[in-house]
Amino acid sequence: MSRPRVGIITNQNVVDNQYRTHSGGVMNTQAVAEVSGCMPLLIPADPRFVSVEELLESFDGFVLTGGRPNVHPEEYGEAPTEAHGAFDRNRDAITLPLVRACVERGQPFLGICRGFQEVAVAMGSTLHPEIREIPGRLNHRMPPDGTIEEKFALRHKVTFTEGGVFHQLMGAQEVMTNTLHGQGVTRPGKRFRIDGYAPDETPEAAYVDGAKGFTLSVQWHPEYNAAADPVSRPLFESFGDAARAWAEGRMARPVLQSA
Template sequence: MQEKAQKPLVGVVADVKFIAPHPFHTVGDKYLRALVQAADVVPVLIPALTDIVAVKSWLSRLDGVFLPGGYSMVHPGHYEGELIDGTLYDEARDELSLTIIRAALDLGKPLFGVCRGLQEMNVALGGSLHQNLHLTGQYIEHREDKSLTVEEQYADAHVVRCHADGQLARITGLEEYRVNSLHTQGIDRLAPGVTAEAVAEDGLVEAFSVDGATAFAMAVQWHPEWRVMDNQPNKKLFEAFGAACRRAMK
């Protein structure tokens, strides 16, 4: 019987959540399912233990890195912002994500960020964030309506327009399409050394790629993992990431 081809191992950054009486390292089910079904890779949880493990020692065993969304916000101390009372932060995840982003790019590992992952990549590379987009007076409402069902919250919310000659347009085959929107933070100052791949109707940067990266290195603000097998543009994004991870195996 012929053996099946080995699949890439993709590290998935974990949140740290306190579920009484202990802290847990967690990753959302929908991200893992999208990686398995659409990217055709084997996801491996990366715990936020940078205080006792060197990140590069993990990366040497991985073929790619995925940065999922999360309910916490990137700590503003990483981009000279101000603390906001009542905001949920996850500094252990921040430390892991910001370290692994830079290391993955240095090593030429494929890197894909979603929602919080986009925000982390922007901060890691020298950009800044709006902590509350809805309070700036500059943008449409990007937060989900929590009074709605989960299906309704993840429904398409607005259009993104892709750069005509960009990587995102080439991957999806589209210059414009509708996406969901479930985020409070967003990009303020775009990091140097990245290129905007898509913007929302209000001008908010919704996707970018890393200039000069030797492998797939892209982030999107929406949630392409949601019902990914039923959404061709988002499925193509995961397929492109998976293909890059398979190339990294060689």
């Protein structure tokens, strides 16, 4: 039997200041292929080239990857400022309706970093452009210097809701994660159920309440060292199971709801 097809959302980049690309990190494709057991395929996140309807019919699940551009604040009712940084309205135009459609259909997706924020916004949440500026918050941004290993090193704890979705999945209520983000969720939408927090109360893990399928999202980057990391591996394995269930024509069983 062929592997389930997982669409990996790409980001726009410019090579040598002139050649535009849609690209995705090898870490994402490796995690999907080797840990989820699915076929990774890159999606150009631009409505000029693909439609949400086509994507839903072509793939068994989606990975909403991280990326430097932020979700445009107009998507959650706020005006853009210099602090919001760069934007990618084409990606917004694909991912936000894609998330809503997947929630409605029960089609699985995994949100990572910017993907976590996309799910949050799609479900009615708001974001703060620079979470470290809020009194009492940590600096969650990527270290400016160092090797890849140093940039993706485990930097803080995440505490899950006791008995909740992530606690059950991980088999632990407290885990260590990396952190490489600037923005953060400030006011969660009604269905965007936060299930894990950093020590400074920054939301780090969530799912869509009442969704028919797999909707787990995390603010950290589990694709790094996914096969060996005890936090990343169950996340990608369970996502792969959900994609296989969808590929076999069965609705993935709803994510367990905490009491």
